[in-house]
Amino acid sequence: MWEAIAANRRRSLLLITLMGLILLTFGACLGIFAAVQLGGGQETVSSNVILTGGTFGTLAALLIWVALWLTAVFQGDRILLRAAGAREMSALDDGRLGNVVDEMTIAAQLPRKPRVYLVEDPSPNAFAVGRKPENAAVAVTSGLLRLLNRDELQGVVAHEIAHIHNLDVRFMTMASVLVAGVELMSRGVLRGLVHGGGGRRTGGSRKGGGLPLLVIVVVFAILAPVAVRLLYLACSRWREYLADACAARFTRYPDGLASALEKISVDTSSLRPEKTAGALAPLYIINPLEKLSLAGLFATHPPTQNRIMILRGMGGRAGYVDYEAALRKVEGQKLRLTALEAAARADESVEARGPSAEPEPREKSIERAQKVNDLLDRFANYLILPCACGIRIKVPPNLERDEISCSRCDRVHVIPHAKRVQEAIAGVAVLGQALAGAKAVEAKAAALRYERREEGWEAFRCECGQTIQLGPGFPLDYTVCVACNRRIELKAGREKNDPEVVVNPSS
């Protein structure tokens, strides 16, 4: 454990130094460039100018760094908690959460129990803030409390406590300050060049020494933020793994966290990336912006799937050694976690405990099983029609009927096909052709068309028989059938709050 923290600290120091060097070099470059520009752009640049410019630039960068860092240190926790809309829990609120935090504080041997905050948010998530273990806080969303049972909540809280215990928050604050500083400077430079560069060049007096420097500055302005960000993200990811390992060790029950991660990742429908500030993302237990990240390289968290596989693959053990072995199985030898290795060396394999005595309520487990089933059916192209009597009718993709009756209440449901909508439109098109005589080509181009009836989930059949499902927030006005590759125009149904929209199928 202490070995892990020590290794963590060494590596963090190295990374911080590297990032700081990038920031300062960037500042120096900028200073020299500015000095040369201001100096009148002589053919020969005296070393004096370079020296003063470089010093000033470095000092300016250092100043930005210190200023940002001080803000983060004195205001960081509060800003983060406020940005997330968290309020502190009192002893009366939820005994279970407070108790679980207590338990993990004991297991991790933290000097003090962290403050507990609640975020009113239906999406399940949690994060930790605070640079010192003596003065840290754990925030949990109300959605998480509703979704998880005691063991799972314990796993999540243990993960957050591990972040506090490993001093991750301190490091991530420092690192994110550096990222912000570099990005600030590069944005300033690029904007300055775009707006101010043209006018200066037409002046004709700037030439010679300025150009190569300009190239260096521009290259720096483009590459430095990327480099710093990559460094930052890489360590953010291995810190997640280490926190998972600690959570398993603290709770002696890796399945708790694994199960929590599964539940949370199934529940991603309620994740709202637009509501989460980008800076908060690495703090959460599951990245709320995961859908937006381009590739693994730019992810703050390791893929949740891998994390679950590792935790599930610990084979009834809960030590660092066991986590490391499972990690190697999933990630291969390529990933090296110095801190974890150090922890594993000093540790023995420990046995995991069984689940605690609180089983999942029956209704909840049924609901969860149903969700998983729905997901599978959707992949198998089944169409799900919810009937008013509460039954969910599953229509197989090859059923050649237009209507189906409910097996419980005999209500007749129309199976939505894209075909019939298309026929109706074709009819209108023929009418339009007779009237105008010219729009036939266009009507044929829009061969398939589907009018959305509601705003929620809905499904329809393409002409080729493929079932197509649309989500509540489907943004496009067309979709492409995966089976026959045809384009299907979508038309929004009448919205409740906007009755004036008149649907005109021929337009």
Add this chain to the structure above:
Amino acid sequence: MATLLLAAVVFGGVLLVIVIWFVSMYNDLVALRNMVKNAWAQIDVQLKRRHDLIPNLVETVKGYATHEKETLENVTRARAAAVSAEGVGAQSQAEQTLSGALGRLMLVVEAYPDLKANQNFLALQEELTSTENKVGFARQAYNDSVMRFNTKIQTVPANIVAGAFNFTAEEFFEVQEEAVREAPKVSFS
């Protein structure tokens, strides 16, 4: 003369480094030993908490489960024995008995749906579960820190300092039976 001075400086430097190393090693050991002591104190705190919870629990259950006098008396007696127990061996024995009695009480409670719907009882139940967990985690933390301390004082180079200042290996909190270490399997549903 100059050579002698140089030798003295080098010797002094090496000595200084050794002393600093010795001091930091000693401080590390003291810190580790204090962690062990803290962890032990934490177990005590949690056991006390459990003792404090039991009278409340017994009172609440009494109001509903009128036919379970004997079970309740067993719990009360086991608690009294645990509170007055002296020494690690006797204490862990008494706690074990208490855990058993509590486990039986919780089984009996299953037969009283009114009691299980009582908010006060539910809160107590959560407190009890949590306290049992805390006892378990405190014990786990204690054993972890004992292991760390013992490994440290038995391995080179810290064993030199440990030997010189009489740091001796601490004992693990071993539990005779599964029942105590696992913190009784109380079914709460």
